[in-house]
Amino acid sequence: MAIYLLVIILIAIIFFLRKNIPAYVPILMYHRIAEVPNDRNSLPPEKFAWQLNYLHEHGFHTITPAMLYAFYTQGTALPHKPILLTFDDGYTDNYTVALPLLKKYNMTSVVFPISEWVGKKNHWENFGKQETTTMDWQVLESWLQAGQTIASHTQNHPFLHVCKQPQLQEELCGSKKSLESKLKINTDFLCYPYGKFNQAVVHAAKKAGYKAAFAIFENVNLRKIDLFALPRIPIPDHQSKWEFRLKVSCLFIVFIALRKWEREFKQYRKKYFQHK
Template identity: 60%
Template sequence: MFILLLIILCIFFILYLKFKNYVPILMYHRIADIPSDRNALPKEKFAEQLEYLSTHNYHTITPEQLYNHFINKAKLPKNPVLLTFDDGYQDNYLEALPLLKKYNMTAVVFPIYNWIGKPNKWENFGKQETTTMNLAELKSWLHHGLDIQPHTADHPFLTQCNEEKLNLEIIDTKTKFEKLLDKPMDYLCYPYGFFNQQVINIVKKANYKMAFAIFENVPLWHINLFALPRIPIPSHQKMWEFKLKVSSIHIIFVAMRKWERQFKQLKNKFK
């Protein structure tokens, strides 16, 4: 019995050493009450989540802080968490920003260059039409001390793009964003979380420092700065589950989604 307990403790210690440097990176999309959209989190739930982070001594960080932690061993605040918003919906500005300011928190939004200030026509699969943040709202977002980083030009599946298209989506878009907002663009967000080695090579060629994925193809046993896993926060998010997603075992959620996807792919292969 003692030997078994010792083995279990050793396993937990090894897992702790492996995953202790991971920081919870939460992935949001819309902040709106849209029952048919799993990526639209009601404002009240978002407020509840920020209240929990605030009262339990969590500290939101920037991509730059995370990068310096990984590369320069810079110390992070206690209980760090990175909040990310994909696509740059206008409700991020109208609903999320006031709450972030209320709780003195920061976040990064990833807008799509060619869809700034336009209806979400790229989501041509039954999504409710809405609008993205316009240039004035993006500049105001920056003025309030929050960050903006690229989410490509048109939100394609990068793994289906040829090299010319990848250069346009990744390299040219970086330059355009830097001119538009007069700030460095060092952190890319992969549309749909999809990437491969060819994509990573061009991301590195563009001199990005890091890139954010979701769970597809991300490594679990080491940190790859160009394949950082994020944890989706869906519309039906339960608070007990949210608490676990920002805890020291948050990487388990990434692993579960990764293994679930791999199982489905294997199952489909043998149908």
């Protein structure tokens, strides 16, 4: 019995690998690049430097959201070992600390500023975060001139899945318009605050004119590419080197898929067998 189960699991894994690995592009999620004690969203600069050096040494090529979109929708070729680097919230240290390192390796990335919080203190994070500032409009322009990308992260960083319709539209359309008019760019891509979304959010994002949206790995279906649920991998402050190596390799999607299957199997077992 056990052997049959093992064979079935192996076939499922091979099937999953054949279908998903060629299309898998790691998308890393960063916030602050700074030394902040007890803040999992602040990666110390020396760790970030090590990670970029690792990507450089191992032949990774950073791509833009537009390149990823063209790959998924038109099959446009990507460079060898593509990877997408993303920064949430638009902190000033992305410009002062991360950008010089990105330039050193000729890498590109995307930042997601919160349009009503551009050039302000980070008081939307009113839960005990260390005070810092976000890039202002002028700095965001310099960010663009340095070959980096900017995309939307709403106006005020709400949990979109609990927003009522008018607020949802306002957050999604308002931030898009604001970035487009102030920076003279197209804002085709969205990043969901906290990675949270539901069907109403996806519908509103499409209606607002976005072409794709970024979420977080844990909250998305990995069986197919969903342009409005692009899976990102969080890089926390304590990120170890071995785990970073795993996260940027194609094995990570298998690792996550197995973890999700295990969870689904346990839920199924609980639902159907526990009370019998």
